[in-house]
Amino acid sequence: xxxxxxLSKSYGEKTAVDRISFSVNKGEILGFLGPNGAxxxxxxxxxxxxxxxxxxxxxxxxxxxxxxxxxxxxxxGYLPENPPLYFDMTVTEYLDFxxxxxxxxxxxxxxxxxxxxxxTKIAEQRDHLIKRLSRGFKQRVGLAQAIVHDxxxxxxxxxxxxxxxxxxxxxxxxIKSLAGNHTxxxxxxxxxxxxxxxxxxxxxNNGKIVAVDTPENLTLQLKGGERIRVEAQAPxxxxxxxxxxxxxxxxxxxxxxxxxxxxxAIVEARQGQDLRxxxxxxxxxxxxxxxxxxxxxxxxxxxxxxxxxxxPAHKKSEESK
Amino acid sequence: xxxxxxxxxxxxxxYFVSPIAYIIACVFLVLSGVxxxxxxxxxxxxxxxxxxQGMQMGQMTNFDVPSVMLRVFLGTIGIVILFLTxxxxxxxxxxxxxxxxxxxxxxxxxxxxxIVLGKFLASFTLLVIMxxxxxxxxxxxxxxxxxxxxxxxxxGGYLGVLLLGAMLLALGSFLSSLTENQIxxxxxxxGVSLLLWLxxxxxxxxxxxxxxxxxxxxxxxxxxxxxxxxIDTTGLVFFGTWIFFGIFLTMRSVESMRWRRA
Ligand SMILES: Nc1ncnc2c1ncn2[C@@H]1O[C@H](COP(=O)(O)OP(=O)(O)OP(=O)(O)O)[C@@H](O)[C@H]1O
Ligand SMILES: [Mg+2]
Numbered sequence: 001x002x003x004x005x006x007l008s009k010s011y012g013e014k015t016a017v018d019r020i021s022f023s024v025n026k027g028e029i030l031g032f033l034g035p036n037g038a039x040x041x042x043x044x045x046x047x048x049x050x051x052x053x054x055x056x057x058x059x060x061x062x063x064x065x066x067x068x069x070x071x072x073x074x075x076x077g078y079l080p081e082n083p084p085l086y087f088d089m090t091v092t093e094y095l096d097f098x099x100x101x102x103x104x105x106x107x108x109x110x111x112x113x114x115x116x117x118x119x120t121k122i123a124e125q126r127d128h129l130i131k132r133l134s135r136g137f138k139q140r141v142g143l144a145q146a147i148v149h150d151x152x153x154x155x156x157x158x159x160x161x162x163x164x165x166x167x168x169x170x171x172x173x174x175i176k177s178l179a180g181n182h183t184x185x186x187x188x189x190x191x192x193x194x195x196x197x198x199x200x201x202x203x204x205n206n207g208k209i210v211a212v213d214t215p216e217n218l219t220l221q222l223k224g225g226e227r228i229r230v231e232a233q234a235p236x237x238x239x240x241x242x243x244x245x246x247x248x249x250x251x252x253x254x255x256x257x258x259x260x261x262x263x264x265a266i267v268e269a270r271q272g273q274d275l276r277x278x279x280x281x282x283x284x285x286x287x288x289x290x291x292x293x294x295x296x297x298x299x300x301x302x303x304x305x306x307x308x309x310x311x312p313a314h315k316k317s318e319e320s321k
Numbered sequence: 322x323x324x325x326x327x328x329x330x331x332x333x334x335x336y337f338v339s340p341i342a343y344i345i346a347c348v349f350l351v352l353s354g355v356x357x358x359x360x361x362x363x364x365x366x367x368x369x370x371x372x373x374q375g376m377q378m379g380q381m382t383n384f385d386v387p388s389v390m391l392r393v394f395l396g397t398i399g400i401v402i403l404f405l406t407x408x409x410x411x412x413x414x415x416x417x418x419x420x421x422x423x424x425x426x427x428x429x430x431x432x433x434x435x436i437v438l439g440k441f442l443a444s445f446t447l448l449v450i451m452x453x454x455x456x457x458x459x460x461x462x463x464x465x466x467x468x469x470x471x472x473x474x475x476x477g478g479y480l481g482v483l484l485l486g487a488m489l490l491a492l493g494s495f496l497s498s499l500t501e502n503q504i505x506x507x508x509x510x511x512g513v514s515l516l517l518w519l520x521x522x523x524x525x526x527x528x529x530x531x532x533x534x535x536x537x538x539x540x541x542x543x544x545x546x547x548x549x550x551x552i553d554t555t556g557l558v559f560f561g562t563w564i565f566f567g568i569f570l571t572m573r574s575v576e577s578m579r580w581r582r583a
Contacts, residue, residue, distance in 0.1 A: 087420070
């Protein structure tokens with residue numbers, strides 16, 4: 001449904017998006033994940049035809065976003081980073097205007113407006129002036145605007161920004177329920193959001209794609225090794241020495257961060273190697289009370305940080321190549 | 322022109338739900354009422370004096386109050402419009418760009434021409450609405466004069482007002498599309514209006530070839546004949562060209578937003 005090939009966009013000297021390629025299948029939800037300034041908004045603006053690319057191509061439903069902009073615009077719903085609202089209209093007036101410019105036929109207009117208000121839970125606010133709505137409700141009106149014409153492709157730039165936790169969950173459900181009939185791209189910095197809603201994730205940093213996969217695979221593939229967290233009442237040095245002696249323990253770090261002067265140690269081991277029983281035996285064998293022992297998964301947060309934080313040593317070795 | 326009507330409708334609601342339109346219309350009506358009244362008093366006094374003089378010299382002087390009124394009144398309306406239309410156009414594009422709603426318009430299946438013409442026609446409609454009451458003032462004198470004054474003078478005069486207004490609206494919209502800062506766009510538009518007005522003053526007061534060329538450029542010089550009820554072809558061409566040019570430039574400017582935002 002969406003095909004992006006070597007897409008680049010520079011603002012003068014600055015390259016915001018650097019030769020990215022990806023595709024999204026019909027009915028799929030793709031998450032765009034990246035830190036501030038990564039190029040998410042820029043990519044979306046190019047896809048919607050708001051900005052011209054400086055290189056590469058992007059196609060939506062087979063139409064080039066630049067050459068066939070009108071055909072593309074007919075098929076997309078777009079929630080920009082700042083919801084494009086007319087403050088002196090009421091919610092209904094606004095959605096009616098959007099439905100008109102999106103070519104919703106007269107006989108379907110009322111019904112579509114109702115549906116959009118229902119899905120985003122703003123029906124009670126229908127006669128309120130937009131400028132009087134709270135931030136979260138403004139965001140919801142923005143969302144309603146993106147789906148009022150029931151577009152094939154929905155592009156959402158940080159759709160859950162400014163919403164309360166309950167709404168965030170509802171909006172995620174809404175997005176999930178829209179998939180299937182609709183192809184969706186959404187951007188976010190919130191990791192649980194992508195793992196919960198998206199079929200696939202693109203992690204983007206400095207305008208470049210650093211990883212593309214399903215949220216599960218990303219976690220698996222990048223996990224690298226096993227990590228075990230140990231909490232025990234023990235002398236710091238003694239615990240470190242004891243843990244280091246366990247065959248298979250690659251890295252041990254001990255910290256006196258536990259409550260009541262307990263030590264917390266993180267033991268890293270090669271992937272697939274479970275050291276928990278050895279650790280337990282060792283600690284208990286020394287007569288130290290053991291409070292906690294559990295395997296830790298690298299969370300998406302950590303993967304994200306690993307991928308998007310530049311490791312200076314790594315960078316140097318790349319430069320010297 | 323896809324989207325023209327939707328945009329037009331939106332602009333009209335915008336004008337009428339915000340106080341701007343009412344304030345501008347009120348200021349305009351008060352100003353034009355005050356001017357009309359004082360001109361009428363002056364012109365009638367003057368006409369009386371002329372008549373008295375004429376009688377003393379033993380001859381009947383006919384003084385054409387309606388057409389003199391039309392001329393001076395519309396002359397003033399022209400200047401008032403010069404300074405009121407900027408308020409109608411200064412936000413047309415600047416505000417959309419600032420609020421981010423331009424992003425909605427530009428990513429919707431409507432044409433740039435639809436956006437530009439929809440907005441232009443809406444501001445023009447507002448101008449017409451503002452002008453309607455003043456037509457009644459003028460009709461009032463025309464109806465009460467003997468012998469009856471020819472109606473086509475009014476038609477010619479108001480054609481002039483509409484052309485002048487349309488031209489100012491077209492140029493104002495263009496200037497508004499250049500910046501997302503409403504203050505800058507207001508300053509630009511007022512600047513242009515002021516310049517056009519000064520051009521007229523120089524053209525009237527000066528002499529020689531410079532004044533003559535100024536006369537051609539001065540907008541109000543082309544407006545003059547209309548206020549006398551004369552439908553002047555040079556004027557028609559002059560205003561027509563500028564209106565077309567203003568709209569054309571605005572379209573290019575909107576189109577280039579896709580390119581320029583780099
Ligand atoms: N109009 C512009 N002119 C110049 N540079 C720009 C412009 N818009 C964005 N940039 C730059 O392009 C880069 C990417 O910006 P973009 O807005 O796409 O990031 P983002 O991933 O959406 O970030 P955020 O998470 O903060 O929304 C940034 O470095 C930004 O400074
Ligand atoms: Mg962004």
